[in-house]
Amino acid sequence: MAKRRVRIDDDPPRLLRASPHSADFDAIRRSYDDEGVPRDLHDVGADAAAAEESAYTSSQGQALAREPEAISHEEQERQTRASREKRERQVMSPLYELDRQLEKLESTGFYKNGKVKFVRKLLNQLGEDAMRSAVVDQ
Numbered sequence: 001m002a003k004r005r006v007r008i009d010d011d012p013p014r015l016l017r018a019s020p021h022s023a024d025f026d027a028i029r030r031s032y033d034d035e036g037v038p039r040d041l042h043d044v045g046a047d048a049a050a051a052e053e054s055a056y057t058s059s060q061g062q063a064l065a066r067e068p069e070a071i072s073h074e075e076q077e078r079q080t081r082a083s084r085e086k087r088e089r090q091v092m093s094p095l096y097e098l099d100r101q102l103e104k105l106e107s108t109g110f111y112k113n114g115k116v117k118f119v120r121k122l123l124n125q126l127g128e129d130a131m132r133s134a135v136v137d138q
Contacts, residue, residue, distance in 0.1 A: 102119060
């Protein structure tokens with residue numbers, strides 16, 4: 001009698017879907033009122049789950065041919081977080097130093113608070129722009 005091996009896999013494979021689900025444009029149109037304003041706010045968690053389901057599958061038949069299994073969602077989140085933290089350290093550190101110098105200027109009382117606040121606002125905008133466009137070497 002031949003022995004059978006049973007493989008128990010707690011996590012199904014995460015494969016890139018060959019044909020992502022199409023958007024339901026009728027449902028999207030119904031979610032807006034006559035003036036084009038959304039009727040209700042979406043649940044962020046439900047949106048994230050729908051995006052995950054649309055992009056990945058556990059079925060070999062629905063997956064892209066000859067594509068390896070994707071990393072787990074948790075690993076993807078960890079790598080994204082690490083990349084974002086590295087980008088923030090490289091891009092924002094000089095701006096944080098400038099902000100500390102602005103605090104020193106404020107504390108002297110020689111400069112108008114409105115002008116210092118204006119410079120700080122410009123620094124914030126500069127930081128936001130830099131974070132959006134920064135590409136960090138791995």
